[in-house]
Every structure is written in structure tokens, then in C-alpha cells.
Amino acid sequence: MSPRPLALTGARLIDPAEGRDGPGWLLVKDGRIADLGAGEAASLPDEAERIDCSGAVLAPGLIDLRVKTGEPGAEHRETLESAAQAAAAGGVTTIVLQPDTDPPVDQPAMVDFLARRARDLNLVNVLTAGAATQGLRGERMAEIGLMAEAGAAYFTDADQVITDSQVLRRVLAYAGGFNALVAHRPADPWLTRGACATEGELAARMGLPGAPAAAERIGLERDLVLAELTGGRLLADQITTGAALEAVERALARGVEASVSVGIAHLCFNELDIGDYRTFFRLNPPLRAEDDRRALIEALRDGRIDVVTSAHTPAPAEDKRLPFSEALPGVVGLETLLSALVGLHHEEGVDLIDALRPVTCGPAELLGLPSGRLAEGAPADLVLFDPNAPRRFDAAQLRSRSKNSPFDGRTLQGVVRRTMVGGRIIHQA
Amino acid sequence: MTSSDAVTDLIRARLFPFPHSHFLSAGQLNTPDALALLDLADAMVGLSRQAAKKTDLLKGRTLINLFFENSTRTQASFELAAKRLGADTMNMNPRTSSVAKGETLIDTAVTLNAMQPDLLVIRHSSSGAADLLARKVACAVVNAGDGGHEHPTQALLDALTLKRTFGDVSGLTVAICGDVLHSRVARSNVALLNTLGARVRLVGPPTLMPADADRWGASVHHDMDEGLAGADVVMMLRLQLERMSGAFVPSSREYFRFWGLDAARLAKAAPGARVMHPGPMNRGVEIDSDIADDPAVSLIQDQVEMGVAARMAVLASLAARVDNEGARR
Numbered sequence: 176m177s178p179r180p181l182a183l184t185g186a187r188l189i190d191p192a193e194g195r196d197g198p199g200w201l202l203v204k205d206g207r208i209a210d211l212g213a214g215e216a217a218s219l220p221d222e223a224e225r226i227d228c229s230g231a232v233l234a235p236g237l238i239d240l241r242v243k244t245g246e247p248g249a250e251h252r253e254t255l256e257s258a259a260q261a262a263a264a265g266g267v268t269t270i271v272l273q274p275d276t277d278p279p280v281d282q283p284a285m286v287d288f289l290a291r292r293a294r295d296l297n298l299v300n301v302l303t304a305g306a307a308t309q310g311l312r313g314e315r316m317a318e319i320g321l322m323a324e325a326g327a328a329y330f331t332d333a334d335q336v337i338t339d340s341q342v343l344r345r346v347l348a349y350a351g352g353f354n355a356l357v358a359h360r361p362a363d364p365w366l367t368r369g370a371c372a373t374e375g376e377l378a379a380r381m382g383l384p385g386a387p388a389a390a391e392r393i394g395l396e397r398d399l400v401l402a403e404l405t406g407g408r409l410l411a412d413q414i415t416t417g418a419a420l421e422a423v424e425r426a427l428a429r430g431v432e433a434s435v436s437v438g439i440a441h442l443c444f445n446e447l448d449i450g451d452y453r454t455f456f457r458l459n460p461p462l463r464a465e466d467d468r469r470a471l472i473e474a475l476r477d478g479r480i481d482v483v484t485s486a487h488t489p490a491p492a493e494d495k496r497l498p499f500s501e502a503l504p505g506v507v508g509l510e511t512l513l514s515a516l517v518g519l520h521h522e523e524g525v526d527l528i529d530a531l532r533p534v535t536c537g538p539a540e541l542l543g544l545p546s547g548r549l550a551e552g553a554p555a556d557l558v559l560f561d562p563n564a565p566r567r568f569d570a571a572q573l574r575s576r577s578k579n580s581p582f583d584g585r586t587l588q589g590v591v592r593r594t595m596v597g598g599r600i601i602h603q604a
Numbered sequence: 605m606t607s608s609d610a611v612t613d614l615i616r617a618r619l620f621p622f623p624h625s626h627f628l629s630a631g632q633l634n635t636p637d638a639l640a641l642l643d644l645a646d647a648m649v650g651l652s653r654q655a656a657k658k659t660d661l662l663k664g665r666t667l668i669n670l671f672f673e674n675s676t677r678t679q680a681s682f683e684l685a686a687k688r689l690g691a692d693t694m695n696m697n698p699r700t701s702s703v704a705k706g707e708t709l710i711d712t713a714v715t716l717n718a719m720q721p722d723l724l725v726i727r728h729s730s731s732g733a734a735d736l737l738a739r740k741v742a743c744a745v746v747n748a749g750d751g752g753h754e755h756p757t758q759a760l761l762d763a764l765t766l767k768r769t770f771g772d773v774s775g776l777t778v779a780i781c782g783d784v785l786h787s788r789v790a791r792s793n794v795a796l797l798n799t800l801g802a803r804v805r806l807v808g809p810p811t812l813m814p815a816d817a818d819r820w821g822a823s824v825h826h827d828m829d830e831g832l833a834g835a836d837v838v839m840m841l842r843l844q845l846e847r848m849s850g851a852f853v854p855s856s857r858e859y860f861r862f863w864g865l866d867a868a869r870l871a872k873a874a875p876g877a878r879v880m881h882p883g884p885m886n887r888g889v890e891i892d893s894d895i896a897d898d899p900a901v902s903l904i905q906d907q908v909e910m911g912v913a914a915r916m917a918v919l920a921s922l923a924a925r926v927d928n929e930g931a932r933r
Contacts, residue, residue: 308850309850309854314850315849315850315851315854316811316850316851316852316853316854317850317854318854318855318857318858319854319858320854320858320861320862321854321855321857321858321861324861345811345851345852348810348811349809349810349811349853349854351810352809352810352826352827405810
């Protein structure tokens with residue numbers, strides 16, 4: 176926490192929560208946003224340290240709802256520390272850990288343990304999602320109430336589909352009693368069994384076992400009806416298809432408490448990218464047809480996507496240097512999330528404010544966080560970035576222990592100049 | 605044996621024309637009948653408290669306890685109630701067969717009916733079993749608990765306990781807490797407490813609350829503190845241990861943390877609030893021992909005593925009706 180107030184002037188303030196996008200200034204004091212305004216600051220405290228932002232974008236620090244590390248249980252993939260450093264470098268100020276660790280986060284002691292480890296690191300804000308079911312086995316409810324009390328941000332079985340509808344129904348109902356959010360990745364478990372690609376011409380030609388993209392909507396329709404039945408809060412997690420987005424629209428019209436998250440990779444890539452069997456494009460759910468990617472971009476543009484995640488999944492070479500169908504799915508994304516969103520601005524014409532909404536106020540509102548906005552009194556979790564500066568991205572330079580980035584070798588725009596958490600600068604470039 | 609002391613005179617004076625052939629549900633009682641039954645039961649308490657506990661109201665009658673589901677305390681309570689009224693009693697504990705339950709039940713009923721009992725007390729794991737039996741036998745049937753449906757004598761003894769503690773059930777705020785979903789005690793209590801003019805709240809996790817329970821004439825609360833706020837009576841329900849390992853509730857420690865009753869939580873209720881439990885209790889899971897055993901707070905022992913009196917009132921009312929009808933078929 177900076178003892179002196181910090182004045183950031185000459186910035187382009189972007190705050191999706193307030194619909195603000197324009198030149199302005201912002202004053203940080205005691206770890207919080209003390210004041211902000213458009214144009215030139217009229218009077219700033221004399222003792223304030225000043226930073227001239229030179230027109231760079233000053234936005235709320237990113238909130239990433241879906242981050243895996245290898246801690247505990249697989250520290251060779253990623254530690255909390257390496258993940259937190261990656262986040263800081265990527266302008267991400269709050270990460271939510273997934274519970275599929277070893278042992279899994281399915282009881283309050285594990286939530287406590289991770290919170291303490293994160294506090295010791297003292298870098299970005301680290302929250303933990305609790306398991307929805309014991310051992311993520313989809314059979315018996317985990318201690319949702321006690322974990323919520325211990326600070327669990329929401330509840331999910333991560334990549335595991337809860338196939339037993341009675342179990343998911345009770346999880347939604349029970350968590351609803353605590354007003355807790357349940358994230359569930361929709362997929363029909365039988366249609367997707369053994370698949371590593373989206374069923375279609377390409378997968379067939381490549382000889383890869385595919386699952387129909389409709390498996391997502393089939394699973395999702397059930398999840399949405401269960402949310403309707405129970406009144407629970409459902410985050411349809413890692414949506415990848417236009418048909419699934421339409422299913423959510425219909426549910427929202429019925430008054431279901433549903434929201435949508437999308438992984439950044441599904442906004443940037445399509446199934447053609449797996450063309451040369453590059454395992455860095457092996458994802459779960461798999462990359463989809465271009466039509467589906469376009470549907471996601473349109474939804475991003477008009478605010479129908481509540482959350483975009485990095486779906487940060489560290490997988491070292493031994494997990495990826497394998498035949499496509501045997502490789503571990505997933506990519507790292509903490510350090511490229513912001514650049515990828517900026518890329519959607521440059522390449523797809525998505526307004527920056529729309530691209531930033533699902534990584535700032537979108538997730539903040541779902542979790543009831545005070546951050547994710549530029550507002551007086553909010554925590555000074557901020558990112559200052561140049562949206563136009565190019566950089567050639569070299570995965571070897573990643574702070575993550577695992578280097579499985581699909582952006583390796585590409586030129587990205589959007590360079591993080593400073594990342595601030597609680598008014599403290601934790602990254603500077 | 606003819607008793608003619610003041611207590612039995614009072615009991616005889618309070619007998620009233622009971623309008624039902626069977627006692628199958630708390631919902632079948634209207635307010636005047638419920639009040640009259642409680643007055644009669646109140647008089648029965650006096651009988652149990654004197655040295656000579658026996659009267660001849662049911663002299664010569666035969667009562668059969670037919671318990672397909674084990675329940676030591678309810679069966680003993682009915683047996684004692686019948687004996688104090690002078691009836692002959694017999695206990696039958698047939699095993700519930702997993703196949704063709706209905707057939708077994710009816711076969712048993714027909715067999716028992718041929719023995720010419722006057723009162724048949726049945727407990728069964730299937731909802732509606734008491735109604736089915738009542739249609740197949742000539743004697744009066746008392747429902748001692750049928751599946752997840754009703755346990756009307758429990759509601760009556762709870763009401764009697766409240767009447768004797770507070771003077772009047774009407775106007776009391778009663779919070780029924782715990783596994784409402786599987787509880788026949790809750791269903792009977794909601795019905796009778798509403799009939800008697802109490803305000804009823806149902807408190808428990810969403811997974812243990814029946815769909816549309818808010819249409820039962822009770823308000824539904826998932827937050828225990830909110831459900832207890834200002835309540836005069838906290839009625840705890842038993843939670844089967846096998847339901848606390850993830851199917852309905854994640855664990856017993858989580859259950860106690862959010863829905864268990866301890867002194868701190870009871871402090872949210874009205875000053876002087878009293879605690880009830882139909883038993884048997886899971887100490888440390890749904891109720892703290894300090895509360896359960898505190899005579900200034902707990903009515904749990906009173907409930908057991910009132911159980912005998914309430915059942916005596918039911919048996920006497922049904923038997924008196926048989927008297928009025930004269931000889932049976």
C-alpha cells in the first residue's frame with residue numbers, strides 16, 4: 176500500500192460498469208480509488224505522486240474466474256506464485272482457482288489453506304472456487320455452506336459434468352439457499368465420451384474422434400431447466416456454440432437466473448487451428464466451427480457474455496508432446512487474456528469497453544466483489560495498458576511454469592504498462 | 605374395577621361426540637373438535653399422575669398395535685395409553701416385505717379383522733397405509749405414522765404440550781426446523797397448529813424442504829436465524845443420519861453449523877422460547893445437549909408424558925363413538 180496518494184493523469188479511463196470511456200484522471204489513496212474524473216484533474220493533493228499515463232488505457236484490473244494451478248498436487252505444472260506472477264504481468268488482479276487440485280478443494284480447510292498461501296504471496300487477489308460435489312465425483316454434495324463461509328467464490332466441479340440430474344438439482348437448490356453461484360460446464364456425457372474434437376468434416380478427415388457441437392446444448396438445456404426448477408444461480412460455464420447462447424437467451428426470458436462464461440481461446444480460434452494436430456489447440460470443450468466463434472463474438476459485442484475467462488490450464492511439455500488425442504487439453508492464458516481481448520478489438524471491431532466488460536464488472540457482479548469498476552471507494556485494482564503497442568509473443572518468456580500457449584510466435588497488441596492491486600504496483604513494464 | 609374419583613369424573617365429563625370413525629390425519633380435525641380433544645387429553649394427564657392410573661373406560665376392548673416400522677417409544681406410548689384405559693392390548697411387529705407390500709398389508713388386515721379388535725393402531729413406511737387399512741377393517745384405525753404423510757397423535761401431543769405450557773396455542777409462533785421433506789411430524793403439526801390458530805414457520809435447507817411448502821399455510825425460511833427470529837416455540841425435527849453424507853446435506857458438521865440448535869441460535873427466538881423434539885434426538889447434529897437437557901427450555905420430556913395422555917384421549921374418543929353406534933357389524 177502506497178503511503179502517498181497516487182495520481183494517474185492523462186489516461187483513457189475505461190469502466191464498463193459505468194459505461195465510461197474517455198480521457199480522465201484517477202486518484203488512489205489508502206489502497207482505494209479516492210476520486211476520478213474526466214479531462215484534466217482540477218486539483219490534486221500536493222503530496223500525491225503523479226504518473227502521466229500518456230493516453231494509455233486505465234481500466235479495472237481483470238478478474239479471471241477460471242484459473243488452474245498445480246497447487247497443491249502438481250506443482251511442476253504451476254504454483255500459486257508462478258500463476259500470480261503471470262496474472263500480474265497480464266493485468267489480471269483477481270484470479271479464482273479451480274477446485275480440481277490434488278487433494279481437491281471440497282472442504283473448508285482447503286479453502287483456508289489456499290487463502291493463507293495466497294496471503295503470504297501478497298500479489299494478486301486469489302479466490303478459490305469450491306467443489307460442488309465431494310471429490311468432484313458428481314455423487315454427493317460437498318460442504319458448500321462451510322466453504323462459502325470460508326470464502327469460496329463459487330462452486331463447480333471444474334471440467335467434470337455432473338451427470339446425475341438429481342445431484343445437480345440438489346446442488347443448485349442447496350447452494351441457492353446460500354445465494355451461492357454454481358458453475359457447470361454443460362455437455363452430454365455420453366455424446367462427448369472419448370472425443371477430442373468437434374464432430375464434422377475436419378475431424379473426420381483428420382481421423383479424430385469427434386463429439387457433435389450439439390452435445391453442449393443438450394447438456395445445457397437440462398442444466399437450465401434444473402436452475403429454473405430450483406431457483407438456483409447457474410453460470411453456464413465455458414460456452415462455445417451459438418445454439419447454447421440461444422438456449423440461455425430463452426431461459427433468461429423465462430426468468431431463470433443464468434449467466435454465461437466463455438473461454439478466451441474459443442473467441443480467438445476455431446477448429447481449423449487444430450489442422451496440423453498442434454496439441455496447444457487441444458481444448459476441452461474442443462475448438463468449434465467458425466460460425467460458432469462468430470456467434471460468440473456477436474454475443475461479446477452486445478453484452479450477452481457475462482464472463483470471459485482465460486481458462487488457464489498449465490500443461491508442461493510431457494502433457495502436450497503427445498499425439499493429439501492423448502495430449503492433456505487446455506492452454507495457459509493469464510498473460511495473454513488482455514492482449515487477446517484487445518486483439519478482438521483490432522481484428523473484429525469489438526469496442527474495448529465491450530471486450531473488457533466480461534473481465535471486469537461482469538464477473539464482479541456475479542460474485543458480489545467490490546472490485547471490477549472505477550468507482551470512488553472501490554479497491555484500487557487497476558491495469559494501465561497500451562492497446563496499440565505490438566509485441567511478438569514468445570511463450571518461452573511466460574512467467575507460467577508451463578508454456579502451452581496457442582499464441583506462441585504471434586504478434587499481439589496490447590501491452591500492460593502497470594498492474595496495481597490495492598493501490599500497490601505489482602507489475603511494471 | 606370401577607373408578608369414580610374426581611379425575612375420571614372429569615374425563616367422563618369431557619368426552620364429546622367424536623365425529624370420526626378413525627384417527628388418520630391431523631387435517632381431519634376442525635377447530636372445535638381439536639380443542640375438545642385437547643381438553644380431554646388435558647384431563648387424562650391427571651390420571652397418569654395419580655397413583656391409581658387405571659380407569660375402565662375401555663374395559664373389555666381389544667387394541668392391536670400393528671407396527672410395520674419399529675418404534676419403541678410410540679408403540680409403548682399407545683400400549684400404556686390403552687392399558688390405563690382398561691383395554692387389552694396386543695403388539696404385532698410384522699416385517700415389511702419389499703415385494704407386494706399392499707397385498708401383505710391387506711392380507712394382514714383381513715386376518716386381524718377376523719379377531720374382532722376394537723382399535724387398530726398402525727405404523728407403516730408407506731404413505732396412505734393407514735387409510736388403506738381403515739377401508740378394509742371394521743374397527744377404528746389410528747394412524748401412528750404412515751410414511752412421509754402424517755403422524756397425527758404426535759401433532760396432538762405437541763399441541764397438548766404447548767397448551768399446558770403457554771395456556772393457549774392460538775397466537776403462538778412455531779418454527780418447525782430441519783428435515784421437513786421427509787417428516788410426517790411436520791405435516792401433521794402444520795395442519796393442527798394452523799387449525800389451532802398458531803403461526804407456523806418451516807425452516808431448513810432447500811434440499812430438505814418440499815416443493816411449494818409455502819402453500820401449506822406456513823412461511824418457508826432457509827436461514828435458521830431468520831426462521832427463529834421472534835419464535836415462541838422451536839420444534840426440531842430428526843434428520844436421518846444417512847441423509848447427511850451428501851445426498852441432501854453435505855455433512856453432519858455442516859448441518860449443525862447452519863441448522864443445528866444451540867444456545868446462541870436459540871437466543872434469536874423470542875425471550876422464554878421453548879424447544880421441542882419428537883425424538884429420538886441426534887445430539888450434536890440437530891440439537892445441542894445443553895439445550896435438550898435444560899428443563900427451563902426443553903419441553904422434550906413433557907412431550908413424552910403428553911404422548912400417553914393425547915393417545916388416551918384419541919382412543920377414548922374413538923371407543924365412545926363405537927359405544928354410541930352400538931354393536932358393530
